[in-house]
Amino acid sequence: MVGTPPPTSGDLAAGRSTSASSQNGPFPASNAVDSDAGSYWESGGGAFPHWWQVDLGASHQVNKLVVRLPAGWGARTQTITVQGSVNGSTFSTIAAASAFTFDPATGNTVTRTLTTTTARYVRLSIAGNTGWPAGQLAKVEVYAGSTTPDNPPTAPSGLTVTGKTSTSVSLAWTASTDDTGVTGYQVRQGGTVVATVTGTTATVSGLSPSTAYTFSVVARDAAGNTSSASNAVTATTDAAANSDLARGRPTSESSHVQSYGSGNVVDGDVNSYWESANSAFPQWVQVDLGSSRTVGRVVLKLPPSSAWGSRTQTLSVQGSVDGGSFGTFVGSAGRTFDPATGNQVTLTFTAAQARYVRISVTGNTGWPAGQLSTLEIHAS
Incomplete structure (x- = not known):
């Protein structure tokens, strides 16, 4: 209006x-x-x-x-x-x-x-x-006494997120203009001012990991006039170091048998598990992290029960930002799950951005199917 x-x-x-x-x-x-x-x-x-x-x-x-x-x-x-x-x-x-x-x-x-x-x-x-x-x-x-009003600055424009960590978000924007000069900017989270700067960049600190925050920016002039707000941007902070990005997230799969669906790999219960259709390799299980995140390590587990004898699964780790085109983070190789050492395998790789992380299985010496009880995904 x-x-x-x-x-x-x-x-x-x-x-x-x-x-x-x-x-x-x-x-x-x-x-x-x-x-x-x-x-x-x-x-x-x-x-x-x-x-x-x-x-x-x-x-x-x-x-x-x-x-x-x-x-x-x-x-x-x-x-x-x-x-x-x-x-x-x-x-x-x-x-x-x-x-x-x-x-x-x-x-x-x-x-x-x-x-x-x-x-x-x-x-x-x-x-x-x-x-x-x-x-x-x-x-x-x-x-x-003056017939010329001191008008407020124009709204800042082009607000973007330039970086983030588990506890901070960095922002940048295009400068406002004013008839007497802009003296500074307020970064706002909702109606709360969380940073005041004189330039066109700011880093908001003290945030919580794995949390979505929405920011906008207003300009102020020497008379104290405040501009309209810039466009709003939303950023999700990174997960805390070593936290499992996959826990409770949506999953999908190439197939499963009986009640052994893909959701079992992120439910926190090491005794529940995903099992693919038998004798039909390759098979895969996948987690959607909700947004593109930095990933650099996966932990794969089978149930620790001694009933699960040692086995080697031939598998690779793949990632995608859009769910359509996947790149390889860890090449296909045999990975041995041994109940004597917790029936788990840890794979590290060069940190990369991914929203979807997929484990692709092409062989299993213990059963003719892909099997996982836990898929943990970490930033590093």
């Missing part, structure tokens, strides 16, 4: 967006910036203070405030503090609490000259009212 452009002269508050701590019935905050001098905002009941706020749309050098009540109202004094902010969250005091005396004899209007302050959001905090137990404002006018 295209919003109303901020005015560059005159009453900067006219028609702008407003908010308030509360409202009484049909007297909303927007009444204080409309063209009807007889409409007004009134806060809800309850103890003071109450507040009313206007968003000028961009930062200005605010230096004057005019506050009105309906012309026919009786005299009253409201105690008001004037505050300003460039981001809508951190406010500073422009004018300390003082008495705003509204007198129908002078049009129920109070004009205050302010110390020139850069602000996009102007807030009136009301601590008391001698005429009614609530904050009341019919019209708030804000003026600036």
Whole structure:
């Protein structure tokens, strides 16, 4: 949606967006910036203070405030503090609490000259009212010494993930532009700022392994204006060192017999196992890691029971990033599973990227089928 452009002269508050701590019935905050001098905002009941706020749309050098009540109202004094902010969250005091005396004899209007302050959001905090137990404002006018607003920077673009570890994600983006100059960038995870930098790269640390994180970036200028957010990117941190990337992940296979399906190789139970169709080599079993991960070691196991006598399976380790084209990580060779040494085989290879890791079996001296109880996949 295209919003109303901020005015560059005159009453900067006219028609702008407003908010308030509360409202009484049909007297909303927007009444204080409309063209009807007889409409007004009134806060809800309850103890003071109450507040009313206007968003000028961009930062200005605010230096004057005019506050009105309906012309026919009786005299009253409201105690008001004037505050300003460039981001809508951190406010500073422009004018300390003082008495705003509204007198129908002078049009129920109070004009205050302010110390020139850069602000996009102007807030009136009301601590008391001698005429009614609530904050009341019919019209708030804000003026600036400069007729040129300080517009926010453009949004950063092209945010990408340039690297990751088990506890960090590195990001890069294209610089924003601004009429007075960009002073820095905030990297945000959701609504939380997780890094502040002056350049166009950042590394977010202190993350958890094997976890997906979504980031965006906003730019800030010297006046404190904040840009719109960049595109969002999501990255999954690497697994912790020596953790099993395959545990609980989806599996597939060339075939299986009875209840000995491929899911048994990632269920954590060393006594359950995958067994392919008999006398029909080659056979294979495969794990989908969910996204492309760095892999460099596999651990293959058969049940440790002594009933599983020693056997040699001829097998290879293959990997793919798309599930269609596979490369060979470990060439085909005989691998001996011996119950005397735990019935397991560990194979290491040059670290590579893969989403799908496949064990291809072409022979077995102990049974005419491929057999595995566990397939562990590690980064190194």
